[in-house]
Amino acid sequence: MTSRELYIFGSAFGLPSIDPHCLALIAYLSITGYEDYSIVECNDPALSPTGELPMLHDGKNWIGGANRILAYLSKTGHNADKRLSKEMVAKSVSHQALVDENLADAILFSWFADSENYIGSIRKTYSDLLPFPSRYYVPIQMKKSAIQRVQKYGGQIESSGSNLVNTSKTQIYDVARDCYRVLNRRLGEQDFLFGDAPTTLDAKVFGYLALQLYPEIPNRRFGMILESQFPRLARYCDRCRERFLSGVPKPISAAEATATAAAAGATDVQAGSGSSSNPFMYAGEWLKGMFQSSKTTHGATGGAKEKSAEERDFARKRALAVGLGLVAMVVYVIGNGLVVIGTEDDEEGGYSGAGEGAFGLVEGGAPMFEEVHVPTEDFDGDDD
Known part of the structure; x- marks a missing residue:
């Protein structure tokens, strides 16, 4: 490697x-x-x-x-922006702030505030990715943090069955359309957002658009808006996918x-x-030391030798301490309400909690990146 x-x-x-x-x-x-x-x-x-x-x-x-x-x-x-002028770099920064705020919120809304998407796809997808025991509480942490963040757009957020949010009262779809419109103007007839070659802005925009266009989730409303109302952006995303992901290492x-x-x-x-x-190396070596065989050890010359009775007894006690520690952690998590074991009707399938998650969300529901505001400048012309 x-x-x-x-x-x-x-x-x-x-x-x-x-x-x-x-x-x-x-x-x-x-x-x-x-x-x-x-x-x-x-x-x-x-x-x-x-x-x-x-x-x-x-x-x-x-x-x-x-x-x-x-x-x-x-x-x-x-x-990636070395060929851009100072004026172009300033525009790129403004557009990046726009997508970091609005398109991030669109994904959070679609994945976590939409109960059909969350129950039917997103919760299981994250659970399959996360290690034990995170898979049992992180998805619900993310859901709670996301809902807290997107409530500012209004609309009723349902939490059961297939009764989705009242889309007629939420502003998130208008916010997303406005952002798409700005990007569509910026793109024009070009291959990429600043001409024939991609830049940082293309990388960021692709990251958001790809997760709105390609996931096969029950309610693809944002993807459908892109495909039906902004087909040029959808084709642009396809072009970026082919260009950026063709040589990705396994x-x-x-x-x-x-x-x-x-x-x-x-x-x-x-x-x-x-x-x-290297935190991975440190954790890996610690675990290796905790659970290494109690049968043999290696001396200074590299040869294997039998452990003494005292060493074997210490290893057994250490393993017992680790096991008791894990049990204590589970008791603490459940006792403090970080995880609630219940039915499908309880907290969207028995998950509950608050704390750190993924996708830019940390403890307490705050975004991992700083809040930004929509730029007030006039972005380039009118839509097609």
Whole structure:
């Protein structure tokens, strides 16, 4: 494995990642010709030094969060906007702020506030990606955080059966259409948003549009709006998909990445060394030490020898302590209401909780990225 890895949320809906920020980073690496790197499916933001995914490992550098990674790549010779003028860069930044706010909200609304989509597809998709025990409480955390965020658009959010939100009273579809309209004007008859070659804005827009167009979910309203009212944007997204994802490396698991790094004897993975530490290696080595065989150990010369009775007794007690710790964790989680075991009618299938999740949501429902406002400038002309 190379010394370059991009850690992302795993694949779903025929795309290499379920997360728009991860998709945008994959697209950006393709645009800038970032070569000889591996994609690692992680699915656990807690393992990132910054608590965020995507996370980039480049040599001894570990960078967490899409915007930090973009800044790092730009400074290290992988700048997708180097051909743009200052005026074009300013427009690109304004458009990125627009899509980061409005198209992110559209996906959150579609996936989590729409009960039919959540129950019929999204909850299971995330549960299949997440490790134990996260799969039992993270999806409901995400749902609660998402609903808290999109309530500002109005409309009644239903939580049972196939009775969806009252779409006649919610503003989110108008907000999404306005954003599509701005992008459609910007695109015009060009192949990409700033001409014949893609830029950072194309990478970001693709990350959001792809997750509105391609997922086969029960209620594809945003995808249908794109296909019927903005077909040029839909064709543009297809073009980006073919361009950006054709040469994506085959993903590996975090466990495989750890094992390969350990076999290579990596020297840049010291625990507690700040941004140069490898949290996957540290966790992997800790688990290895906790559950290694109690039968043998290796001496200074590398030969195997039998453990003493005291060492075997200590290993048994350590395993028992770990087991008791796991039981205590489960009791704590259930006792504090982080997980509620119930029927399909209880909290959308028996899940409940609050805390950190994925897709830009962290504890308390706050977005992982800063809130931004829709730019007030006049964006380029009228729609077709």
